[in-house]
Amino acid sequence: MNSVHTQGSKAMTTTHAPDDLVIHPRNLRFEADEAHQRWWLNGDAVATAWHNALSITFPAGETFFIESVRRFQRDVPDELAKQIKDFAKQEAFHTREHNEFNARVEADGYEIASEVSRVEERLAEARKQHPVAQLAMTVALEHFTAIFAHSALKNPDLMEKTEAESQRMWAWHAIEEIEHKSVAFDTYAHVMRDAPARKRWSIRCLVFLNVSRNFITSRWIETRRLLAQDGITGWSARWKLLGYLLGKPGIVRRIILPWLAFLRPGFHPWDVDDRELIGEAQARYGFQDEAVAAE
Ligand SMILES: [Fe+2]
């Protein structure tokens, strides 16, 4: 893959990102709810454990995303370089807030240090890969976050009985994941612009399939470990988690089609313009004024 990274022309590669796309880093902070409970998500142990497992991976994961994209910031056209800057700011704010959130998970009595070190170990392995391979991993994981974000904002009822501040934090994160969903993808497309289309597509898809398997397997294991700390173990834990992911509400079932879309040659994250979900969520959670104030 060494041969494909050229640093010559900075001419813009084709992107399907909307011309009027705004990537707006909102420097927001979220506190614990006054009536905070250990099972903060709808009082549901399984839903809480799944989201806690996601949150545990975010600080280290998003730091990796920033590194893997910023490495190419000087090589890309100015417009994309500006998007990378805003992407990095958004991910840095997410890292800060999820660190705070994870401290509250720990304060609730969960042991998470061993999960955090496992995430760090996996990322240390990833950092040994070629920079383009690391970028392709980020492209894959950014697709995951974007389609989970879309599903979360489209179905706010799934967090209906969730503590207000936590609802707001997850919605804020989802909004920004949608806004910057094409940044890593377009960076990869630019870096690989001299490679044959078939090679660009096959590398992106092979990495995506590998990352998808690891993502689901790791979250499954981590969620089970967290559930075990609530005394939910064995087949009971397996069935409950399987039901949550694939049955009702089917957190993973709901993203199967958009997951598959990534494999199509010619796919671009903005094939689906879901910015109306951002507007609705901003109005629902009252982010508009705060976002302006945070400039
Ligand atoms: Fe993020």
Ligand SMILES: [Fe+2]
């Ligand atoms: Fe992201």
